[in-house]
Amino acid sequence: MKGHIHGPITDINMTPFVDIVLVILIIFLLTATVMLPRTFSIALPKAAQADKLESMPIIVSLDREGKIAINGIKLTRDQDFATVFQTQKQGKEPLAIIAADQDTRHGRLIEVIDRLKGLKVQRIGIEVEQK
Numbered sequence: 001m002k003g004h005i006h007g008p009i010t011d012i013n014m015t016p017f018v019d020i021v022l023v024i025l026i027i028f029l030l031t032a033t034v035m036l037p038r039t040f041s042i043a044l045p046k047a048a049q050a051d052k053l054e055s056m057p058i059i060v061s062l063d064r065e066g067k068i069a070i071n072g073i074k075l076t077r078d079q080d081f082a083t084v085f086q087t088q089k090q091g092k093e094p095l096a097i098i099a100a101d102q103d104t105r106h107g108r109l110i111e112v113i114d115r116l117k118g119l120k121v122q123r124i125g126i127e128v129e130q131k
Contacts, residue, residue: 046128046129046130046131057094057095057096057097057125058070058071058085058088058089058094058095058096058097059071059072059097059099059127060085060096060097060098060099060112060116061099061100062098062099062100062101062104062108062109062112063101063104064101064103064104066104066105066108068081068112070084070085070088071088073088081115082115082118082119085116085119086119093122093123094121094123095123095124095125096116096121096123096124096125097124097125097126097127098112098113098116098124098125098126098127099127100112100126100127
């Protein structure tokens with residue numbers, strides 16, 4: 001039987017390194033979902049059939065009082081809608097997603113859709129939570 005040689009350890013143990021990298025990855029994924037542009041606390045309605053998005057849309061948020069935000073930018077006046085929307089627009093055919101609180105007045109939602117149509121936005125979606 002050979003004797004054990006007591007010398008410096010020259011092998012690198014990768015297990016702790018991989019553990020740390022995985023923990024950092026999990027922290028990154030959790031914080032990335034929290035950093036989505038949500039200006040208001042919105043209780044989205046639920047739907048059984050909901051599609052996933054393919055490109056980056058412009059998010060138009062409506063809270064229950066009818067206040068509007070575009071990609072996280074709160075509008076102080078309704079007249080600022082077109083100006084802020086045009087600064088956020090990317091490409092020829094922008095996709096607008098309306099994230100309205102389930103208690104938002106129906107008339108206010110129609111006003112926002114009408115403004116988007118007036119800005120020549122043809123692709124408009126309503127954000128919902130999947131049941």
